[in-house]
Amino acid sequence: MRLARDFRGTLIVAALAVLFTLIAPVTLEFFTIITLTQVIGLAILGLSLALIWGFGGILCFGQTAFFGLGAYAYAIAATNIGGSTGAILIAVLVAAAFAAILGYFVFYGRVSDVYLAVITLTVSLILYSLIRRTSGPEYKIGDALLGGFNGTGAPPLNIPGDASAMLFPEHIFYVAMAALILVYILCGRVVTTHFGRVCVAIRENETRAELLAYDTRLYKLGIFTLGAAIAGLGGVFFAVGISRVTPDVFGLGQSALTIIWVIVGGRGTLIGPILATFALYYLTAALGTQQLLNTNLILGIILVIFVLAVPRGVIPTLTGWAATRRQRRALRARERRLRLRRPRGGEVAGEAE
């Protein structure tokens, strides 16, 4: 079936990513490698939305809520525990648990997708305004001060079991890249399983899936929670990448960016949003250095143009073109053969409906 072929494609892309990981520290500057870690965190966030929106059809506008919770949970846990391995686990679990509770309310309430979009966005914004208010010394969890809009420090990664053995930035890059590749393979695998295909089927037609005796609420809750866990992991690497977490991880700008990555990269592809994350990160970074055009302005224009003109996103549009061209060529070849066989074709093909 088609999906099995897709998974081979996933593995090929993953192999290319491994190659990039090995080459990057040799060819790129040290500073670029350091910034790459946070971009990888963002790419994992993009991937998580690619999974739940592109494949699960769940329009989550506030994926950053889980991303930010992961980042904060990691920073707080790592500060308190004094090691990063357990803290990563805690971060992923916090994000997943939060999503499971929120998901229960929205999916079992059978909230429509437009409402779901707005509710998730609202949750993210409320977290933003809450965490901004925590600037006083009384807002601390264990040893970690929440720090209001200044945020809180995120300790670097260390070798599992040895909290004093901190990893160097390029090693953190390797770990982050490994995480991205593994999560990418995981997502690629999940969408080919029975569970994943049912999620895709629900995206296509929820009523039909129900009538085939699938409890669609449960499946949606499942993929939503998985996506949140992945977003939480992305938050960890983002926090480690900039060694700090600020309320901006929950902000409207970050939420909008995440949506834009998936729109631009395309829904129904996993690699598209990842590539879009990298591309747009460097685009906005370049824009940030000049004063002429405001970043929000450019992002707004990109979003509007894509919705109106390229609604499927870059990767699906490209593969769509390629497929139609292939099909057309095959069709032409067949016509030629038919013409050879039957000089005056009087064939009635297809039905009018």
Add this chain to the structure above:
Amino acid sequence: MRRGEVVLETRNLSMAFGGVRAVDRVDFTLWDGELRCLIGPNGAGKSTFFKCLTGQLRPTEGDVVIRDVHVAGREPHEIAALGVGIKTQVPNVFDGLSAEENIWIAARRWHGAERARTLTRETIERLQLGEVRTRIVGTLAHGQRQWVELGMVVAADPWLVLLDEPAAGMTHEETGRTAELIREINRSAAMIVVEHDMQFIRMISRTVTLFHEGRILMEDSMDAISADPVAREIYLGHRA
């Protein structure tokens, strides 16, 4: 006619929208092995009745019992999970997936990966969908989409099948094949078919239930109903 066990029963079933009772205190019984057609003019309540059976609507009053299980107000997936195959009036298919994937999703709900693959292949042969096996269902013609949906119903191997206008919008030839298929499904499952097309009903059904203004007006053979002056007046008369 052989009358075995009761497989589906409604008692005092009502569905009101605002002040209008679209279904009005209906008592209905379907026996094992039966193929029953529901007919009636537009607005007679047959489609609403159908939706109460499938869980798409929550009846305001009364009960639906499917093989001793009270299902009124249950979710559609709970009803389908009893082994009930359902096809709605508007074709409900997975438009973005291939015909094969559509049917696989249905088969895989009940069987392991290996068995589901075999069942999918068999179903595709049975419905003669081989030509469009890998085509995306959204690009298929209306009749073929209907068959893909029937394929999904069949692939789950249900013992009770509920179909809402399975031949709607089909060509004459397609209708004939659909009738054949329905008779074949009926060998292993009791069926309720909501239908408009008189000729189609003659092809498949022995007993017909005539709905009128939310109630059951008659329950008899198609010939008897066609001959009845009242039934002709309210239903067949509309078509003349």
Add this chain to the structure above:
Amino acid sequence: MDQIASDALTIVYGIANLALISLGLAIIFGMMRVINLAHGEFLMLGGYTVVVATNNGVNLWIAMLILAPLVVGVIGVVVERLLIRWLYGRMIDTLLATWGLSLLFIGIVTSIFGASTTTTISPPLGVITIGAYTSSGYELFLIGVAIALMAGVYAVLKLTTLGLLARGTMQNAEMAAALGVSTSRIYMITFGLGAAVSGLAGGLLAPITGVLPTIGVVYIAKAFITVISGGQAILAGTASASVLLGGVNGIVAFITGPTIGEVALLLLAIVLLRLMPTGITGRFFRKSL
């Protein structure tokens, strides 16, 4: 006694504030089933209109009550013609496009006015005293405006031809179109009207909150919650959700502080949605406006 009156006034103001920032969004949502993600920016533009106008010597009241709704209303009509009308029936694309618009507005305003507040206007009307306690006269005025706006929308919907057509379109757009109502024009006017009400609210709140290109964020979360909890009936939905959410927010905030108050508001809204997925007016007052 005086304290109770003063505290009650604070809570009532919270409710009025919620109604004020939500009404424009509710009008567009109720009539067109479109959630306008650029709603916060309409409020923001209303605020900037007032600041720019008063800086140029226009009377504050004229700027707030006439110019802000006018300018933002015109912007709303332009947006509807250029963008929204291509996307009718595509709810999700509309959401995304209005989000793009939101970013675009933030970008444009930042480019023109810079990222920080240009001028602050102090709230007019001074303070009023209730026994030993004082209260802002301007807040009292805003409570009055919220009530007047509600009444105004009610009158438009109930008494004018436009309102009749709009109610028809709201009930059944296809039927209204079949009867020869130009739904396209109705939608244009609705969007403009919703934008104008948002502009008015933004203008009125500018003296209290100040203006920033990103100030929309402050409003939208609460406005979204209110409108979604309220459901599709514009007036009954906004009013009931504002009273319920604003009331709970106010009371909890009064007891425990504003942070917990906001959490309470969100939790209540989510629980409400689990119980009534189509909002308060989806369950109760179904036939209301």
